[in-house]
Amino acid sequence: MANIREVANKAGVSSATVSRVLNNAHAVTENTRQKVEQAIKDLNYEPSMLGRNLRNSESRLLLVVIPNFSNPYYTEIINGIEDYSIEQGYNILLCETDSNPNRENIFFNMVKNKLADGVISMDPTVNMDKLQELAEKHAIVMCSEYDEQERIPYVAINNERAAYKVAKHLIRLGHEKIALINSDEKFLYARQRRKGYERALKEFGLPIKLEWIYHTQGLDFQDGSQAMRKLLQLEECPTAVFAVSDTIAIGALKEVNVQELKVPDDIALVGFDNISFSNMTNPTLTTVAQPMYQMGKTAASMLINRLQGQKVDSVVLDDELIIRESTLN
Amino acid sequence: MANIREVANKAGVSSATVSRVLNNAHAVTENTRQKVEQAIKDLNYEPSMLGRNLRNSESRLLLVVIPNFSNPYYTEIINGIEDYSIEQGYNILLCETDSNPNRENIFFNMVKNKLADGVISMDPTVNMDKLQELAEKHAIVMCSEYDEQERIPYVAINNERAAYKVAKHLIRLGHEKIALINSDEKFLYARQRRKGYERALKEFGLPIKLEWIYHTQGLDFQDGSQAMRKLLQLEECPTAVFAVSDTIAIGALKEVNVQELKVPDDIALVGFDNISFSNMTNPTLTTVAQPMYQMGKTAASMLINRLQGQKVDSVVLDDELIIRESTLN
DNA sequence: TTCTGTTCTGTAATCGTTTACAAATAAATG
DNA sequence: CATTTATTTGTAAACGATTACAGAACAGAA
Numbered sequence: 001m002a003n004i005r006e007v008a009n010k011a012g013v014s015s016a017t018v019s020r021v022l023n024n025a026h027a028v029t030e031n032t033r034q035k036v037e038q039a040i041k042d043l044n045y046e047p048s049m050l051g052r053n054l055r056n057s058e059s060r061l062l063l064v065v066i067p068n069f070s071n072p073y074y075t076e077i078i079n080g081i082e083d084y085s086i087e088q089g090y091n092i093l094l095c096e097t098d099s100n101p102n103r104e105n106i107f108f109n110m111v112k113n114k115l116a117d118g119v120i121s122m123d124p125t126v127n128m129d130k131l132q133e134l135a136e137k138h139a140i141v142m143c144s145e146y147d148e149q150e151r152i153p154y155v156a157i158n159n160e161r162a163a164y165k166v167a168k169h170l171i172r173l174g175h176e177k178i179a180l181i182n183s184d185e186k187f188l189y190a191r192q193r194r195k196g197y198e199r200a201l202k203e204f205g206l207p208i209k210l211e212w213i214y215h216t217q218g219l220d221f222q223d224g225s226q227a228m229r230k231l232l233q234l235e236e237c238p239t240a241v242f243a244v245s246d247t248i249a250i251g252a253l254k255e256v257n258v259q260e261l262k263v264p265d266d267i268a269l270v271g272f273d274n275i276s277f278s279n280m281t282n283p284t285l286t287t288v289a290q291p292m293y294q295m296g297k298t299a300a301s302m303l304i305n306r307l308q309g310q311k312v313d314s315v316v317l318d319d320e321l322i323i324r325e326s327t328l329n
Numbered sequence: 330m331a332n333i334r335e336v337a338n339k340a341g342v343s344s345a346t347v348s349r350v351l352n353n354a355h356a357v358t359e360n361t362r363q364k365v366e367q368a369i370k371d372l373n374y375e376p377s378m379l380g381r382n383l384r385n386s387e388s389r390l391l392l393v394v395i396p397n398f399s400n401p402y403y404t405e406i407i408n409g410i411e412d413y414s415i416e417q418g419y420n421i422l423l424c425e426t427d428s429n430p431n432r433e434n435i436f437f438n439m440v441k442n443k444l445a446d447g448v449i450s451m452d453p454t455v456n457m458d459k460l461q462e463l464a465e466k467h468a469i470v471m472c473s474e475y476d477e478q479e480r481i482p483y484v485a486i487n488n489e490r491a492a493y494k495v496a497k498h499l500i501r502l503g504h505e506k507i508a509l510i511n512s513d514e515k516f517l518y519a520r521q522r523r524k525g526y527e528r529a530l531k532e533f534g535l536p537i538k539l540e541w542i543y544h545t546q547g548l549d550f551q552d553g554s555q556a557m558r559k560l561l562q563l564e565e566c567p568t569a570v571f572a573v574s575d576t577i578a579i580g581a582l583k584e585v586n587v588q589e590l591k592v593p594d595d596i597a598l599v600g601f602d603n604i605s606f607s608n609m610t611n612p613t614l615t616t617v618a619q620p621m622y623q624m625g626k627t628a629a630s631m632l633i634n635r636l637q638g639q640k641v642d643s644v645v646l647d648d649e650l651i652i653r654e655s656t657l658n
Numbered sequence: 659t660t661c662t663g664t665t666c667t668g669t670a671a672t673c674g675t676t677t678a679c680a681a682a683t684a685a686a687t688g
Numbered sequence: 689c690a691t692t693t694a695t696t697t698g699t700a701a702a703c704g705a706t707t708a709c710a711g712a713a714c715a716g717a718a
Contacts, residue, residue: 001441001443001466003673003674003675004674004675004676005674013697013698014697014698014699015674015675015676015698016676016677016697016698016699016700017696017697017698019675019676019677020676020677020696020697022675022676023676026695027695027696027697028696028697029695029696029697032696032697046438046441046442047442047674047675048442048443048673048674048675049439049442049443049444049674049675050379050382050383050386050388050442050443050444050673050674050675051383051673051674051675051676051703052674052675052676053379053675053703054379054380054383054673054674054675054703054704054705055674055675055676055677055702055703056675056676056703057379057703057704059379061422068408069404069407069408069411070401070404070405070408070605072399072401075398075399076399078398079397079398079399079425082398082425086432086435091422091424091435091439092423093390093420093422093423094421094422094423095420096407096408096411103415106415106420109375110378110420112330112375113375113376113377113378113379114330114377114378114379114704115378115379137330220605221605221606221608221609250606250609251609253609254609254611257611276399276550277579277606277609279550280550280579280580280583280610281609281610281611282583282586282610282611332703332704332705333704333705333706334704342667342668343667343668343669344668344704344705344706345667345668345669345670345706345707346666346667346668347705348705348706348707349666349667349706349707351705351706352706355665356665356666356667357666357667358665358666358667361666361667376704376705377703377704377705378705379703379704379705380673380703380704380705380706381704381705381706382673382705383672383673383674383675383703383704383705384672384673384704384705384706384707385673385705385706386673386674443674
């Protein structure tokens with residue numbers, strides 16, 4: 001691969017001029033521009049990002065940190081991030097931490113090393129202190145999860161309100177025994193959704209029974225199945241279940257089927273996230289749709305704006321309750 | 330962030346020595362090594378990848394090209410790739426082409442630009458000519474899809490044999506009217522799987538009816554639903570359906586449910602890929618498991634070996650038919 | 659002491675760009 | 689034509705690392 005000097009030689013100009021053509025600067029004659037462009041074509045030249053990045057000390061690479069690839073929750077967000085980034089001439093580096101601090105370190109070092117310009121963190125298990133420290137010198141945006149002290153700009157939905165809407169929807173359908181399958185409350189969203197759930201129950205004078213609040217270990221299908229199994233063993237069985245993620249809800253649904261009960265007749269079921277599968281289950285799953293793609297785009301634009309020196313503020317987007325067969329009637 | 334010269338100053342040595350400490354070369358006194366390491370700590374120094382990469386003209390970044398993020402098929406493969414790569418000191422850049430040649434170009438240019446060292450391509454829609462051209466000067470490995478002329482090393486399963494096994498399984502269950510929901514036969518795997526399907530039918534003296542071979546437009550749920558709808562409208566309805574992907578099979582299952590028929594009693598159903606959701610459907614889905622994680626790991630090791638100058642050969646891994654409820658009895 | 663051989667360290671070039679500054683050329687003005 | 693001004697181009701110094709080469713320091717041998 002030819003370099004800029006060879007192009008310059010071939011075109012009979014200096015490398016500075018070639019660079020100017022490349023970055024379509026103003027001060028270059030039509031004549032020389034053409035010579036240079038011809039030489040570029042002849043030599044099949046592509047400017048080296050490595051050299052350019054070193055000089056400009058930017059990499060035009062954005063880190064997107066997620067806990068793991070297998071969670072379908074992230075896919076649409078990532079699409080949004082990627083579309084916007086590419087449009088702006090940035091590429092994204094998708095980083096899976098597996099909630100492993102070592103991995104996290106590797107990625108953070110890439111930022112310190114200038115191998116990446118900024119970070120969009122979607123990892124709920126991220127080490128907040130380290131992230132804060134990184135944020136002092138580097139551009140960081142959080143997406144969907146965020147820091148309660150709000151020192152890092154984020155884009156998210158109002159989880160408390162969304163959960164409140166879900167619970168209210170179930171109450172309106174006549175349910176009085178509403179269980180919550182929550183994930184670990186070390187996650188902010190889990191705490192917030194529980195709050196919304198409890199607010200609705202209180203508002204309608206329903207009791208908050210601790211045995212109806214189940215905490216799963218993880219976020220896989222089997223965590224949902226297991227949770228539902230426990231709930232169905234209770235002497236006072238709930239008639240509706242709100243699971244804080246679709247994967248959990250789908251696992252729960254599976255368990256209901258296994259026990260030959262019917263959703264929604266015996267148990268109404270609501271998930272969260274509107275992953276694509278949630279519309280393929282039998283019955284289809286009522287869920288909360290977050291504006292994933294929009295969140296991704298917003299996060300990317302916030303990050304890129306920050307990189308360009310602007311101040312950016314956090315954004316809270318609207319969610320939407322999608323009512324399907326699992327809560328009909 | 331401090332640079333190498335500042336560290337050198339602080340430690341009272343030259344930058345060359347600092348570099349030697351960094352790359353733990355032999356020729357450095359214990360005494361000076363300690364001074365340097367102290368200085369590195371004091372200044373909180375991290376070597377700049379940008380500088381290092383430029384000098385070494387490598388980026389230790391691997392491109393992983395997939396058609397889109399939303400396809401769960403790829404997640405485990407990517408896990409395998411990433412685990413192995415990180416272990417070897419490489420990072421991966423996940424690239425979604427959306428089957429858009431422009432995107433593809435951007436990514437290929439990154440390789441030409443030395444922004445990435447090599448490519449693992451899993452995009453069935455990739456422009457083979459361009460990939461071939463790129464492969465002349467750069468390290469490229471294909472995963473799961475590959476070039477029939479086999480000029481680029483690949484890792485894959487034997488699709489023909491896998492499809493043959495599926496069809497044989499259905500035949501053994503007594504089915505004689507077996508439909509195939511295939512994707513577009515521009516994809517190699519689609520052609521191969523069809524071959525295997527037809528070989529089994531022939532072998533057992535069953536007719537190959539063209540109306541039982543349906544080609545979907547895409548790979549989404551609705552493509553499967555649509556295909557199944559068509560098949561169920563036939564005057565001579567198949568009693569078993571083999572869909573070449575789980576997503577399609579799940580869409581098909583949905584349609585069977587909608588029409589209030591039963592799987593497997595009215596229609597047996599087999600998918601392909603063993604995505605995690607295939608075990609959560611009702612009934613659970615018989616499918617073919619590819620050794621995803623292993624494929625990913627293998628692809629990564631092949632690529633890294635190539636980068637280190639070794640010759641590598643293509644690898645064909647074993648698949649496994651996983652029999653579940655959708656083909657019981 | 660002088661010489662040889664080893665081991666450690668420093669100098670300076672290099673990778674491929676961009677850009678401040680200077681120089682050259684062209685255009686405009688009196 | 690000389691002079692000023694505007695425009696285009698070239699020179700050379702960065703950016704931050706690595707490394708061939710040379711030089712320094714030291715030890716051991718004669």
